[in-house]
Amino acid sequence: MKDPKQKEPIASLWNDSAAAAMSEPELLLYRSNLLGSDLRITNFGGGNTSAKVMMADPLSGEQVEVLWVKGSGGDLGSIKIDGFSTLYMDKLQALKQRYRGLALEDEMVAYLPHCTFNLNPRAASIDTPLHAYIDRKHVDHMHPDSCIAIAACKNSEAITAKVFEGELGWLPWQRPGYDLGLKLEALSKSQPQLKGIILEGHGLFTWGDTAKSCYETTLNIIKRAEEWLAANVKQPVFGGAGTTALAAEERSALAAKLMPILRGKISQDEYKLGHFDDSDAVLEFVCSKDLEPLAALGTSCPDHFLRTKIRPFVIDFDPAKPDFDGLVAGLDERLEAYRADYRAYHERCKHxxxxxxxxxxxxxxxxxxxxxxxxxxxxxxxxxxxxxxVNAINVMRGANGVDTYVGLPEQEAFDIEYWLLEEAKLQRMPKPKSLAGRIALVTGGAGGIGQAVARQLLQEGACVMLTDIDPEALEQAHKDLAKAAGKDSVGSIVANITSEQAVEDVINASALRFGGIDLLISNAGIASSAPLDETTLEIWNRNQDILVTGYFLASRAAFRIMKQQKLGGSMVFVASKNGLVASAGASAYCTAKAAEIHLARCIALEGAPHGIRVNVVNPDAVIRGSRIWDGKWKQERAQSNKIGADDVEDFYRQRSMLKLSVLPEDIAEAVYFLSSDKAGKSTGNILNVDAGNAAAFTR
Incomplete structure (x- = not known):
């Protein structure tokens, strides 16, 4: 996968016309969004921006200097104006009187709320002093790969001086915190000609007198670093190619095959979700001679390893002699060695x-x-x-091309990873939702029930792969659900579930996008109505193909994946009241729905030893929002019941014991219950959602 944007030079996107009418806080927001829109400038959630703004004190009405700085946990690319903390600069300066030295610098974080301007509820980040004490109006702190590459060189200080010719200062590695803020202040004041500072192993600070000049200085420094690195490469990238990448289709196929197995091995205590990347940068690294020694060095920038751990896991695989079974056979031993090494790292470094x-x-x-x-x-x-x-790979490429890459010392890495302030942040995280980490496949996902089910599962924290035979309806359903739940949580693939190969493609697509399958919601459906003597073999076979064979193929494929994962699982068949109660003039449909129910029972028997539960939801007369009722079925049922088509919904409502209409959301609630751990001791069961039908009572 190539990203064309990464091949283009970084260019200023500043629009003077748009900026002309903005206030200083709005200019800070504008600058932040521009910087955060390009991962080459800073990574997601990383980097900080600030502006020191004169504002009226809400109590005295006097003009006071206020620090606007990105609040804790924000992302520059998507931040809004309420994502910034605001603090009195005079109070931040007064904090210096409270500072008791490096060993006690963490206590300074508790003082930051006392500096809040105008009761702003946005919590200030640990980086606040780094911005406050630099004696400039506008400050950017970015993590561009090119600058971190220079920062991570063995001879970082000398290279910084050579590349930037005195325009950037340099500070040795130090964990972000109050003391580093004081060091930034001292260096920026002692060398007023500086445009910024490189932090060893960490990143870049730049500044300016206006929002625009600060933004453009940041871009110019990054471009200058990029150009110097490209022009001064002294040795083959990553030691040169050590092997050749497999073809794209083979790479995807192997990843889809491996991910459920691997996911099962690492999800015993907490469900994990996966992502696959075979971009050019990644392939260059994983095919290189120096893959293993460079991977062992770990990452440098703290923003990197906080999200990736200090070291990756290199899988033992030779693409020149592909042996998937051998790869899998060696996973347990190598994974346990990684875990043991990580525990030993914790033991060596802990306080x-x-x-x-x-x-x-x-x-x-x-x-x-x-x-x-x-x-x-x-x-x-x-x-x-x-x-x-990928950022870390780019850093290693740049650093090793011109010098020697240096990872962060182990103790320093531990002190950030297990920083008590980071731990406190983790403890404040909200409790996971009930289906967090679960992967659901919903067939018939573009229909009313399918979309309602998907929406319910997404609300409970699951990721959802939708499949449907209607490409236009599926595309719209995907867009609607992604808009509501976020693009990461939703996938879709067009498929005819009566095709064995199509079903395998769906399963592989789910594995490749999310890592496997935990929940199967078999919901694809049709409806047909005809007297027995007018029921053609084509009608009969169409019902059997979609409602029986399709459910069999989907459940068989999902069953195999669930067994591989060894995490249990849940299947819910959306059948029908007609699977229990025969209806005149619908023999093909009723028989197929009855077969669905019995198939679910059979799978429940085989699934129980593996922790795989299988249950059935039986709707009745879900008319509103259902695509089935948009076609001939509504007319056929109206004729069968000798009523007008517009009277169908009221007819079924009045026919029910509770005199209520059954909606797609009602089915979704039932599906969610049976899918979740709330029904963890239920399998082989039938849950009717029909507003009451005595003939359908299960016995």
Whole structure:
């Protein structure tokens, strides 16, 4: 996968006309969004921007200097005006009187809320002093790959002086915090000609007197670093090519085959979701001679390893002699060695008050000739972790091309990863939703019930792969659901589930996009009505193909994946009241629905030893929002019941015991219940959602 934007020079996107009418806070927001829109400038969630603005004090009405700075946990590319913290500069200056030295610098964070301007609820980040004490109006702190490459060189200080000719200062590695803010202040004041500072192993600070000049200085410094690195390469990238990448289709096929197996091995304590990347940058690295020694050095920038762990896991695979079974056979031993090494790292580096060791599984997985997998507790985090490791690859490329790459010392890495302030942030995270980390496949996903089910599962934290035979309807459903739940959580693929190959393609698409399957919602459906003597073989076979064979193929394929993962699973068949109660004039449909129910029972028997539950939801007369009722079925049922087509919904409502209409959302609630751990001790069951039909009572 190529990203054309990465091949283009970084260019200023500043629009003077748009900026002319903006206030200083609005200009800060504008600058931040521009900088955050390009991952070459800073990574997702990384980097900070600030502006010192004169404002009226809400109590005295006097003009006071206020620091506007990106708040804790924000992302520059998507930040809004309420994402910035605001603090009195005079109070931030007064904090210096409270500082008791480097060993106690963390206590300074508790003072930041006391500096808040105008009761702003946005929490200030740990980087606040780094911006406050630089004696310039506008400050950017970015993590561009090119500048981090220079910062991560063995001879970083000398190279900084050579490249920037005195326009940038340099500071040795130090964990971000109050003390580093004071050092930035001292250097910026002692050398007023500086346009910024390189932090060893970390990133770039730049500044300016206006929002525009600060933005353009940031871009110019980054471009200058890029150009110097490109012009001064002294040795083959990553030691040169060590192997050749597999063809694109082979890479995807191997990743789709491996991800459910690997996911099962690392999800025993917490469900993980996966992401696959075989971009040019990744392939160059995983096919290189120096893959293993460079991977072992770990990352440098703290923003990188906080999301990727300090080291990746290199999978033992030779693309010149592909042996998938051998790869899988060696996984358990190598994974346990990685976990043991991680625990030993924690044991070596921990302090008396360090948090307990966290999940010891890798986050980044590098496969020679294939690409990179990343696994995390949700899809967005897995994708972003992969993006951060691509940043790390770019840093290693740049640093090793001109000098020698140096990873962050182990103790320094630990002190950030297990920083008590970071631990406190983790503890404040909201409790995971009930289906967090689960992967659901919904067939018939473009229909009313399918979309309602998908929406319900997404609201509960699952990722959803939709499939449907109607490409236009599926595309619209995908857009609508992605808009509501975020693009990371939704995937779709057009398929006819009566085709064995098409179903395999759906399963592989789900595995490649998310890592596997935990929940199968078999919902694809049709409806037909005809007296027995007018029921053609074509009508009969069409019902059997979609409602029986399609359900069999989908459940068989999902069953295989669930067994591989060894995480259990849940299947829910959306059948019909007609599977229990015969209806005149619908023999083909009723028989197929009855077969669905019995198929579910059969799978429940075989699935139980593997923790795979299979249950059935029986709707009745879901008319509103259902595509089935948009076709001939509505006319046929109206004729069968001797009523007008416009009276169908009221007819079924009045026929029910509760006199209520059954809606797609009602079916979705039932599907969610049976899919979730709330029904963890239920399998082989039938749940009727029909507003009451005595003939359909299960016995």
């Amino acid at each position: 008396d008050n360090s948090p307990a060791v966290r999940d010891a599984n890798p986050i980044i997985y590098l496969i020679p000739g294939v690409g990179m997998l990343s696994f995390a507790k949700d899809k967005a985090t897995a994708r972003i972790a992969g993006e951060f490791y």
